[in-house]
Amino acid sequence: MELTFGYIMFWVCIIGLCCGSFYNVVILRSLNDESIVFPPSKCPKCNHKLYWWHNIPVISYILLRGKCYFCHEKISIQYPFIELLTMAMFALTYIKFGFEIKTLFVMFWISCLIIMTTTDFKAKLVDCNIAIIMAISGIVYAFINNGLQGLWYSFLGILAGVIIIEAVARLGYIFAGTRAMGEADSYVAGALGAIAGIFNIIPVLLYALFAAMIFIIPMYLYKSYKNNEKKVCILMILFLLSVAFFKSVNQSLVSLAVLMILGILLAFSVIKSMKRESELTYLPYVPALSCAALYFIMSM
Numbered sequence: 241m242e243l244t245f246g247y248i249m250f251w252v253c254i255i256g257l258c259c260g261s262f263y264n265v266v267i268l269r270s271l272n273d274e275s276i277v278f279p280p281s282k283c284p285k286c287n288h289k290l291y292w293w294h295n296i297p298v299i300s301y302i303l304l305r306g307k308c309y310f311c312h313e314k315i316s317i318q319y320p321f322i323e324l325l326t327m328a329m330f331a332l333t334y335i336k337f338g339f340e341i342k343t344l345f346v347m348f349w350i351s352c353l354i355i356m357t358t359t360d361f362k363a364k365l366v367d368c369n370i371a372i373i374m375a376i377s378g379i380v381y382a383f384i385n386n387g388l389q390g391l392w393y394s395f396l397g398i399l400a401g402v403i404i405i406e407a408v409a410r411l412g413y414i415f416a417g418t419r420a421m422g423e424a425d426s427y428v429a430g431a432l433g434a435i436a437g438i439f440n441i442i443p444v445l446l447y448a449l450f451a452a453m454i455f456i457i458p459m460y461l462y463k464s465y466k467n468n469e470k471k472v473c474i475l476m477i478l479f480l481l482s483v484a485f486f487k488s489v490n491q492s493l494v495s496l497a498v499l500m501i502l503g504i505l506l507a508f509s510v511i512k513s514m515k516r517e518s519e520l521t522y523l524p525y526v527p528a529l530s531c532a533a534l535y536f537i538m539s540m
């Protein structure tokens with residue numbers, strides 16, 4: 241039988257759903273520090289062992305109407321979301337790269353990014369072993385593609401990624417008396433360095449900075465509003481308004497000066513809030529790094 245595009249795509253989607261289902265287990269158990277293989281699936285609320293038909297990706301969620309069969313506790317939307325996301329990313333990878341060895345590597349990297357991003361979002365916790373495995377696979381891929389030279393560039397990429405992010409993280413000690421980023425961010429940057437190599441790691445980190453802005457702005461507004469940090473919130477809004485004003489209405493030196501003053505005031509009030517260890521301290525760097533990595537990997 242001929243392997244048509246549609247036939248392979250069908251199986252890619254099924255495998256994506258099943259992998260996504262497995263990643264949900266990895267996410268849940270790495271947050272609870274449990275073994276991935278050993279205990280059978282159970283409801284996190286009532287601990288009741290699940291039947292086989294409670295574990296079918298997406299379909300079980302719909303059949304159970306998003307509730308546990310036994311205790312009727314709501315099942316997190318995270319489960320079908322991760323399954324569908326993994327399926328979609330696997331399908332995109334197959335469309336983009338076809339039936340190649342590269343496709344497998346890309347699927348593996350995307351899987352690692354999905355797991356680390358989710359645990360970071362949920363509990364500000366990232367399993368650094370996943371980043372290490374990702375870095376090793378990046379080196380192997382570079383070696384397969386470009387031999388010893390690829391291996392060397394990949395290794396230098398790891399060094400550059402770790403050094404740059406560590407430097408930024410430690411700058412936090414000077415300005416805010418605390419690390420500006422978590423340790424996991426350095427591991428993830430190292431893994432991206434292995435995949436991107438020494439010549440591409442800096443653009444990837446710049447994409448990440450850009451992605452972080454997109455995440456951070458709405459999150460900051462929401463959190464500063466919720467935590468009654470009025471000064472940060474007002475400065476943020478003024479800063480955004482002046483950026484919009486500068487971009488679209490008036491590009492004079494005066495409006496640039498206003499923009500810069502607001503930017504500096506905003507930076508200081510953010511640093512002050514970091515010193516107070518308010519909730520604003522957490523910045524979603526791993527999700528930002530993941531977005532940048534995804535953009536880079538898909539255009540590789």
Ligand SMILES: [Zn+2]
Nearest residue numbers: 283286308311
């Ligand atoms: Zn239950």
